[in-house]
Every structure is written in structure tokens, then in C-alpha cells.
Amino acid sequence: MLCATASVDLPSASSAQGYVARLLINEAPFPGERGYVSEADTQAAMEAILLTLHARSVDLPKPYTREQVADTQSPNILDVITAGGVRGQVDGFYRDPQGNLATEPRVNERVNYLMGIAGQGKPGRFARLLNHAITISNQYFAGQLRVVDRYGNLTYIGTTPVTGGSYAWMTNHPKFHPRGYFVKIPDGNQGALGGNRFFTLKRID
Structure with missing residues (x-):
């Protein structure tokens, strides 16, 4: 409807x-x-x-x-x-x-x-x-989205090599984390938006 x-x-x-x-x-x-x-x-x-x-x-x-x-x-x-x-x-x-x-x-x-x-x-x-x-x-x-990926150019978070891009989001609270190979994007990289925390992936060479 x-x-x-x-x-x-x-x-x-x-x-x-x-x-x-x-x-x-x-x-x-x-x-x-x-x-x-x-x-x-x-x-x-x-x-x-x-x-x-x-x-x-x-x-x-x-x-x-x-x-x-x-x-x-x-x-x-x-x-x-x-x-x-x-x-x-x-x-x-x-x-x-x-x-x-x-x-x-x-x-x-x-x-x-x-x-x-x-x-x-x-x-x-x-x-x-x-x-x-x-x-x-x-x-x-429609294949017409023109939104810039603010996380696309991330290569390191601290000393951790990352893939760039976001692959998960959760409520922005320290206890919430998808674990595994997900890496929290910090505030300095605009990782917190709209009460959510975004996560990229650890780069595996």
C-alpha cells in the first residue's frame, strides 16, 4: 500500500x-x-x-x-x-x-x-x-545513486589494516560489536552517525 x-x-x-x-x-x-x-x-x-x-x-x-x-x-x-x-x-x-x-x-x-x-x-x-x-x-x-562512500578510502584504523567501506552497523554503544573480522570505525573517521556505529573489515593479505 x-x-x-x-x-x-x-x-x-x-x-x-x-x-x-x-x-x-x-x-x-x-x-x-x-x-x-x-x-x-x-x-x-x-x-x-x-x-x-x-x-x-x-x-x-x-x-x-x-x-x-x-x-x-x-x-x-x-x-x-x-x-x-x-x-x-x-x-x-x-x-x-x-x-x-x-x-x-x-x-x-x-x-x-x-x-x-x-x-x-x-x-x-x-x-x-x-x-x-x-x-x-x-x-x-534506478542505478542513479550518487552518494560518496565516506569510509571507502580507509586503509588503516590505528595500526590495523582495513579494507575500507562499511560492512556492518549497530547501535552506538560499547557493548555492541559484530566481532570476528569487523573493525570499529572511530569518531575521527565519522564512524558514529545517527546513533549508529559503523564497522569495516580487517584487511587480509
Whole structure:
């Protein structure tokens, strides 16, 4: 179903564009929420999450395999998102028993709440943030995304050689870390965005 306000047109949740847009909206903070810093910070977080999903789907550095990093052999970004079920790769985003794209009720409730705020009065921050998620999702599936990978040129974090790029994100808290070969991107490299912490991979020569 298409969700719309006077200033925001959110594609159907059953479409690839609408599904990914909802993920970006759900994973990034809005004004008044924990982790919110600024409009630019939330937009940057959305972009970094989308590029992380892309990297996990099609841009894995050797010798890493997709199954190691994303728990699936599929290069389809939707399969990467839904791998592992409800509590899998992206919490709350999964496929139902029939294979349809699905989200937990809390995701839809939050999106509807934000859409409701965005529809009140003149378009403001809420509408701009929602539209940013929609725009970059649409651009991605149209092959027209023009977002610079802020982590793409990383070669070392401290003394640890890294591949560059981001391959995971988690809530920005010291206790959360994907472990294994993932390396935390520090604040000095913009590793914390929108209440999230991003991780690159250790380079294995």
C-alpha cells in the first residue's frame, strides 16, 4: 500500500524501493528521538546504511565471502536484509512463510507516526528526512545513486589494516560489536552517525 501525506509519497512496502526506504527510516533517528543530532547527521546515517547494505550484497573484498559477512549467498540486497529471519541481519525485517517481504508491526507503527507528523503543517524536518530516505532508495534501484562512500578510502584504523567501506552497523554503544573480522570505525573517521556505529573489515593479505 502506498503511504502519502501532502509532502511525502512513500512507495508500497511490498516494493523494493518502499521496503528499503522503510529500513532507512527505521534505522535512523528523527527529531526528539534518542541519537538525533541534526538533520544532516540523520541523512548521513541513512546514506551510510544504504551503502553498507550494498557492500554486503555485491562489493565484498577478497577473501571474504558473502555468507561470512551477510549470512546469505545471494547478491540480492533484499535477501541480504532479510537473511536470518525476524531477528536476523536487520532486526524486524524478514520474509514471511510465503517469501513475501515483511516487517514487524513496530516498524509500521513508527513509520506511520512519522508520516503523520510530516503531514501536519508546512513541510519541515520530518518531511525532508522521510523524503531523503525515499529519494536515495529510489535512486539506488534506478542505478542513479550518487552518494560518496565516506569510509571507502580507509586503509588503516590505528595500526590495523582495513579494507575500507562499511560492512556492518549497530547501535552506538560499547557493548555492541559484530566481532570476528569487523573493525570499529572511530569518531575521527565519522564512524558514529545517527546513533549508529559503523564497522569495516580487517584487511587480509
